Every structure is written in C-alpha cells, then in structure tokens.
Amino acid sequence: MNQLPIFWLKGFGVLIALIGFLAVPSWLTLPYFLHLFILALIWTILAQGQNLIQGFVGYVSIAQAGFMGVGAYFSTLVSVKLGWPVWCSIALTPLFTGLISVLVGYPSLRVKGHYFAIVTLAYNMVIFTILMTWKSLTGGEAGIPNVPRPVAIDWFGIAINFEGRSNPNYYFLVLGLAALATTLCWMILHSRVGRTLLAIRQNEPLAESVGIDVWRYKLFAFVLSASFAGLAGALYAHYIGFLNPDPFGVDQSLNAILAVILGGSGTLAGPVVGSFAVVLLPEYLRIADSYRLITYGFILVVATIFLPRGLVPMLGAAVRLALRRLGVVRHG
Amino acid sequence: MLEIVQQILNGLAIGAVYTLIALGLTVVFGILGIAHFAHGSVAMLGGYLTFAVMERWGLPFFVSMALAMIAGALAGLLIERLAYRPVRDAPHINAFIIALGLTMMVEGFNLLAFGADQVVIQTPYRAVFNVGGIAVAELRVIVIVTALSLIGITALLIRKTKTGKAIRAVAQNRNAAILMGVNVERISQVVFGISSALGVAAGALIGALLAIAPGVGESLAVKGFAVLILGGLGSVPGAVLGGVILGVSEAMAAGFISSAYKDVIAFLVMIGVLLLRPEGLLGKR
Numbered sequence: 001m002n003q004l005p006i007f008w009l010k011g012f013g014v015l016i017a018l019i020g021f022l023a024v025p026s027w028l029t030l031p032y033f034l035h036l037f038i039l040a041l042i043w044t045i046l047a048q049g050q051n052l053i054q055g056f057v058g059y060v061s062i063a064q065a066g067f068m069g070v071g072a073y074f075s076t077l078v079s080v081k082l083g084w085p086v087w088c089s090i091a092l093t094p095l096f097t098g099l100i101s102v103l104v105g106y107p108s109l110r111v112k113g114h115y116f117a118i119v120t121l122a123y124n125m126v127i128f129t130i131l132m133t134w135k136s137l138t139g140g141e142a143g144i145p146n147v148p149r150p151v152a153i154d155w156f157g158i159a160i161n162f163e164g165r166s167n168p169n170y171y172f173l174v175l176g177l178a179a180l181a182t183t184l185c186w187m188i189l190h191s192r193v194g195r196t197l198l199a200i201r202q203n204e205p206l207a208e209s210v211g212i213d214v215w216r217y218k219l220f221a222f223v224l225s226a227s228f229a230g231l232a233g234a235l236y237a238h239y240i241g242f243l244n245p246d247p248f249g250v251d252q253s254l255n256a257i258l259a260v261i262l263g264g265s266g267t268l269a270g271p272v273v274g275s276f277a278v279v280l281l282p283e284y285l286r287i288a289d290s291y292r293l294i295t296y297g298f299i300l301v302v303a304t305i306f307l308p309r310g311l312v313p314m315l316g317a318a319v320r321l322a323l324r325r326l327g328v329v330r331h332g
Numbered sequence: 333m334l335e336i337v338q339q340i341l342n343g344l345a346i347g348a349v350y351t352l353i354a355l356g357l358t359v360v361f362g363i364l365g366i367a368h369f370a371h372g373s374v375a376m377l378g379g380y381l382t383f384a385v386m387e388r389w390g391l392p393f394f395v396s397m398a399l400a401m402i403a404g405a406l407a408g409l410l411i412e413r414l415a416y417r418p419v420r421d422a423p424h425i426n427a428f429i430i431a432l433g434l435t436m437m438v439e440g441f442n443l444l445a446f447g448a449d450q451v452v453i454q455t456p457y458r459a460v461f462n463v464g465g466i467a468v469a470e471l472r473v474i475v476i477v478t479a480l481s482l483i484g485i486t487a488l489l490i491r492k493t494k495t496g497k498a499i500r501a502v503a504q505n506r507n508a509a510i511l512m513g514v515n516v517e518r519i520s521q522v523v524f525g526i527s528s529a530l531g532v533a534a535g536a537l538i539g540a541l542l543a544i545a546p547g548v549g550e551s552l553a554v555k556g557f558a559v560l561i562l563g564g565l566g567s568v569p570g571a572v573l574g575g576v577i578l579g580v581s582e583a584m585a586a587g588f589i590s591s592a593y594k595d596v597i598a599f600l601v602m603i604g605v606l607l608l609r610p611e612g613l614l615g616k617r
Contacts, residue, residue: 058425062432107603110610111561114367114428118557119606122599125551133592250550254432261429290444297436304429305418 005323021175031166038166040279041174042235047259047271048181049228054257055266056194057221058201060117063104064229064256066124069131069248071097071230072237073138076147079238086150090234097230098223105222109215112204124250131245143244147237165239174235178272181228186268188224197221201266251293258300264310273311338466339587340580345472345541347579348479352534353556354563354571355483356527359490362503362566363523366416366427370434371531372553374411377438378404378532379539380446383453393455397536401529408528409521417520435550443546450545453536475537482533486526487568495522503566551595558602564615573613577601 028034046068053061071093078089108119131138138144150173152161162170188194196217199207208214237243255278263274281299282292307314353375360368378400385396415434419426459470490496501509502519510516538544538552559578563570578598585597605613 058423060425060428060432107607110606113424114361115557115561117428118367118369118554118561119603121550122554122558122602125554126596126599129593129596133590249547251436254436257429257432291440293436293443294440297433297438297440300433300436301415301430304426304433305415308419308422308426 006320009319009323018179022172025168025171034166034168034171036279036283038171038174038239039236040276041171041178042232042239043256043259043275043279044178044272045174045181045228045235046232046256047263047275048178048185049225049232050256051260051265051267051271052185052188052197052221052225052228054260055270056189056197056201057218059113059218059222060257061222061225062117062121062250062253062257063124063127064225065248065250065252066127067097067101067226067229068233068236068252069127069245070100070226071233072243072248073131073233074230075234076144076237076243077137079148080144086148086238090150090231090238093230093234094227097233098227101223101226102219104226105219109218109222121250121253124248124253128245128249131248138245141244141246143242145242147241147243149238149241162238165241170239174239177231177235181231182268182272189268193217193220198266254300255296258296258303260310261300262303262307262310264312264314267310267312270310270312277311334465335587336584339583341466341468342472342587343580343583344576345475345579346582347575347577348476349534349537349541349575350555350559350578351572351575352479352482352530352537353552354559354575355486355568356530356534357553357556358560358566358568358571359486359499359523360527361560363499364416364420364427364520365424367431367557368527369428369431369553370411370438371527371556372551373435373438373442373549374404374407374528375531375535375538375552376544376549377407377442377535379453379535379544380442380451381532382536383451383539383544384446386453393453393536393540397533400536401532404532405525405529408524408531411528412520412524416524417517435553439546439549442549448546450543451539452543453539455540471540475541478533478537482530483568483572486530489526495519499523555598558598560612561602562605562613564612567612567614570612570614577613 024037025034028037046064049067050061050064053059074096075086075089075093078084078092079086104120104123108116108123111119132140134140149164150162152159152163154160160169161167162173188197196207196212199212200214200217204214233248236247259274259278260271261274262277263272264270278296282289282295285295303310353371357368357371360366360371381400381403382393382396385391385399386393389396391399411434415430416427419430455471455474457470457474461468461470490499498509498514498519499522501512501514502516506516509519534552535544538548555578559571559574561574562577563572563574578601581601582594582598585591586594589597609615
C-alpha cells in the first residue's frame with residue numbers, strides 16, 4: 001500500500017512530461033529552441049542506447065558516436081547513391097548498425113571491464129579514420145552536402161513535410177522515436193532479460209555460476225545499444241542535411257557517457273535528462289567551444305565524485321523524503 | 333628485403349615509446365586497479381611542456397624533458413589526490429569514468445594553453461648513419477636508448493628499493509600490505525608520480541620523433557592499453573614485446589599500405605590477439 005502513491009506519482013510525472021513534450025512546438029516560438037530540442041531528442045535515443053550497455057550491464061562502451069556515424073553514413077549513402085527512399089534507409093539503419101556491432105562486439109566482449117572500454121574506443125577511432133580517409137565513399141572531411149530529407153507524408157489530404165531545420169513535424173518524428181526507444185528500454189528493464197543484465201552488472205561471476213550464458217546477454221545489450229546509436233545517426237544526418245565525420249569522434253562518445261552519468265546511470269529518465277543537459281548546457285552557459293571540453297570533463301569528474309548516481313535518482317530521493325515528511329508515505 | 337628491415341627499425345623506435353606509455357599504465361593498474369586513461373593526455377601535456385621550456389628558456393632537450401617530468405610527476409600527485417582518491421572505495425567503473433573526465437580536462441587544457449596546431453620538438457640529433465644500406469637515424473637510436481633506460485631504471489626501482497618492495501606488496505595483496513604497515517596512500521602517490529613522469533618522457537619523445545597535436549593523447553592511451561592487451565597484463569617483458577609488435581606493425585602498415593591506415597592496422601593486430609589469446613601473448617591463463 002505504501003508504494004502505491006509513488007507508483008501513481010511516477011505515472012503522473014511521465015504523463016506530464018509527455019504532454020509537455022507534445023506542447024513544445026506551440027510554446028517554443030523561437031525556431032532555434034525547437035532546433036535544440038530536436039537535437040536533444042536525437043541525443044536521447046543515443047543516450048538510451050549508451051545506458052543499455054553502461055547503466056544496465058555496467059560495461060562502459062566508448063563507441064557510441066562511432067556507431068552513430070555508421071548509421072548516419074549508411075542511411076545517407078543508401079539514399080544518395082542507391083536512390084532508395086529515405087524512410088526505407090532510416091528503417092534499415094538499426095539493422096545494419098546492429099550487424100556491424102556484432103562483428104565489433106564478438107571480439108571485444110571477450111575482455112572485461114576497462115579493457116572492454118579501451119577496445120571499443122579503438123573501434124571508434126577505426127570508424128572515424130575510415131570515415132575521414134575513404135574519400136571516394138564518404139567524401140572525407142569535406143563531407144556529403146544535401147543529404148535528402150524524408151519525403152512528405154500524405155495524411156488524409158494534409159501533406160506533412162520534413163523539410164528544413166526547426167521543423168515541428170521532424171520534432172514529432174524524433175519525439176515519437178525517442179519515446180519508442182525509452183519504452184523499449186522500460187520493457188527490457190522489466191523483463192527476464194533486463195533482470196539478467198542487472199545481475200551481470202552486480203556480480204558477473206555469480207551470474208555465470210548460476211548457469212547464465214553471460215556472453216550472449218552482453219552481446220544482446222551491446223548490439224541493441226549500437227542499433228539505437230545508428231538510428232540516432234540516421235535521424236541526425238537527414239535532419240541536418242549535411243554530413244561529415246566531425247560529430248562522430250571519440251569526444252562525442254565521451255559526451256554520451258557524460259549524458260548517462262549526469263542524468264542517472266541505469267535509470268530510464270536519466271538519459272533523457274542527461275541528453276537535454278549535454279545539448280542545452282553549452283547554450284545556457286554561453287561557453288566558447290574551446291572551453292567546452294574542459295568544462296564537460298570537469299562536470300564529469302565532479303558528478304562522479306559527488307553525484308555518482310546522477311540527477312534523476314537524487315531528485316527521486318528528495319521527492320521521497322518530502323513525501324515521508326508530509327506523511328503521504330511512511331516507508332518510501 | 334632491405335625495406336622490410338628499414339621499416340622494422342623505424343617501428344622499434346615508436347614501439348619503445350609505446351612500451352614506456354604502457355609501463356606507466358601497468359604500474360597504476362597494478363597498484364590502484366585504475367585504468368588511468370588520461371595517461372596519454374598527460375603525456376601530451378609533457379610533450380608540450382618540454383617544447384615550451386626549450387622555446388622559452390633555450391634549454392637543451394634532455395634538460396627540458398627532465399623539468400617536464402618533474403612537473404608531470406606533480407600533476408600526477410594532484411590527479412591522484414583530487415580525482416581518484418575520493419572514489420577509491422566506489423566501484424571501479426567510477427574511477428574509469430573519472431579517467432575519461434580527466435582526459436577531457438587535460439585535452440581541453442592542452443588546447444587552450446598550446447593551441448590546435450601540431451608541434452614538433454626540434455632536437456640536434458639529425459645525423460643519419462648508413463649501416464649496410466639501411467638508414468639509421470640518430471634520433472631513433474636516441475629515442476630507443478632513452479626509453480629503454482627509463483624502463484630499466486623503473487624496473488630497478490621496483491625490484492631493488494624498499495619503496496619498490498612496498499609497491500610490489502600492495503600490488504600482490506593490498507590488505508595484507510596495509511596490515512604489514514605499508515602506507516598505501518603514500519605508495520599510491522609515489523606510483524602516480526613515477527607513472528606520470530614516465531608518461532611525460534614518452535610525450536617528449538613522441539614530440540621529437542613525430543609530432544604532438546590535439547587528439548594524439550587519446551590515441552596514445554589506447555595504444556598503451558593495446559600494448560598491455562598484446563603482451564599480457566602485469567608483465568614487463570610482455571609490455572616490451574607488445575610495444576615492439578605494435579610499433580613494427582604500424583611502421584609496416586605505414587610503409588607498405590598507407591600511413592592514413594596505420595592506426596587501423598595496429599588496432600586490427602590488437603583485436604586479432606584478443607580473438608586468439610585474450611590473456612595476451614605472455615600473460616598467464
């Protein structure tokens with residue numbers, strides 16, 4: 001009985017957040033803010049993927065931006081060079097990125113802990129080098145201009161187009177997909193698979209000793225996390241309309257880790273909060289690009305020392321404390 | 333054939349520097365269980381400092397390098413005290429995330445203090461000897477000798493001195509060492525100082541041999557860990573072997589395939605070893 005108010009409160013919070021997100025295009029009058037929100041939602045998909053492997057399984061992967069790049073370039077090249085419809089190429093991207101991540105995950109999951117992180121980082125560097133160097137395919141640093149946008153959908157005679165930046169329709173598209181990604185994570189977290197992943201995080205040798213094929217679960221989480229990153233990459237490329245390797249370097253993978261840690265590793269709302277923080281913080285603080293790296297690094301260190309569980313669990317604890325004080329819950 | 337020998341020789345110099353990086357990483361990992369990823373960026377900071385001291389005060393290369401090593405050791409002490417010690421009892425993943433944050437901070441600092449242009453440290457060792465048709469650059473020989481002497485000195489410190497004995501004791505069994513009266517906090521400081529000084533030396537040598545630029549630090553750290561993965565953790569002969577393999581395969585890739593893909597080839601070698609022998613070439617199963 002005592003847990004019931006908390007459950008309703010959580011549901012209520014999700015509902016409020018959803019309504020708030022749906023109303024965003026009508027109260028954000030400046031197109032630039034809508035642009036930032038679209039980017040933050042794309043980041044949410046990326047961070048939910050990062051959270052799957054980092055938060056659930058406890059393996060820090062530093063390849064998330066690399067997989068984002070794989071997805072972005074796959075979808076762009078399939079639509080530009082093969083002439084396939086953009087909707088089709090976006091839909092295929094998670095599958096392709098997942099396939100690539102199996103090749104990557106197979107050898108790297110043989111090592112544990114820190115070494116896994118280092119190996120994935122090496123992969124990110126390899127992906128980045130290939131994107132930079134294979135000029136005939138990727139255009140190198142000069143990039144690919146005029147990445148096509150998804151074609152307009154005809155909805156009962158109303159054409160819904162996705163042209164241009166700060167487009168509200170594109171906002172609803174990424175909002176829907178970010179919500180889908182979050183829901184998928186919720187379903188995994190509350191399933192047998194999710195409990196197994198958490199067991200691996202808490203004590204991998206113990207999980208192995210009770211007969212869990214640990215390796216298969218780790219690969220599952222890794223591949224799914226890469227698929228999310230690929231989808232985020234495709235959405236990013238078709239939104240921005242221009243593609244070069246710059247956003248897919250190691251620094252960006254570190255930012256994805258920061259988003260998860262800051263928001264709350266292993267929680268569902270954490271990556272959402274973290275993504276918005278990482279995208280909006282430099283705008284809010286008005287920090288120059290040259291100070292961004294040092295500021296983010298500092299936040300990462302300080303957050304890990306003083307706020308190791310992240311913003312969302314801290315907020316949750318505060319709410320629980322307040323409820324207990326008010327006598328709504330006795331043992332929250 | 334001659335060209336293969338030439339490339340092997342080129343690879344040995346860079347491999348020696350990788351071994352130096354890996355040695356710094358492995359002592360920290362052995363004592364504190366931290367994958368000190370910021371090590372590569374600290375090395376780059378050392379390279380920049382060496383360069384700055386040479387430019388500003390006109391001191392010779394090795395004197396500047398020694399001064400930078402002292403500064404690096406102090407930076408290492410600070411990093412240990414301020415960043416790693418607060419999370420000593422937290423899960424290891426936290427220390428690793430701190431290492432990533434430190435990497436961003438040091439890289440950001442390097443960018444602010446020294447700019448984004450690449451820097452090459454000019455040394456007076458420009459002679460090239462011809463040994464049976466193979467060009468042997470004086471600089472490469474000096475780099476190899478310097479790296480090997482530093483590795484040797486460190487090995488002696490750990491093998492022969494009382495502090496070294498304490499370091500080995502903590503690596504073997506931390507709790508037992510504490511019970512025997514070893515001051516683990518002091519040992520952690522000493523280890524970080526040594527490790528960072530070695531890293532700084534490696535950065536200075538890289539700056540003289542190739543160039544230092546933003547982003548090189550991260551790739552250097554990855555290569556240091558690659559050497560450890562290749563050679564097997566905690567094995568100094570393994571680190572030397574791993575460094576040689578990584579350096580030579582990189583030089584071969586640069587010489588015969590394309591210098592743009594040399595990192596890719598180096599990482600593929602590492603991944604190949606992981607597939608066949610996950611415990612490393614000289615590691616214990």
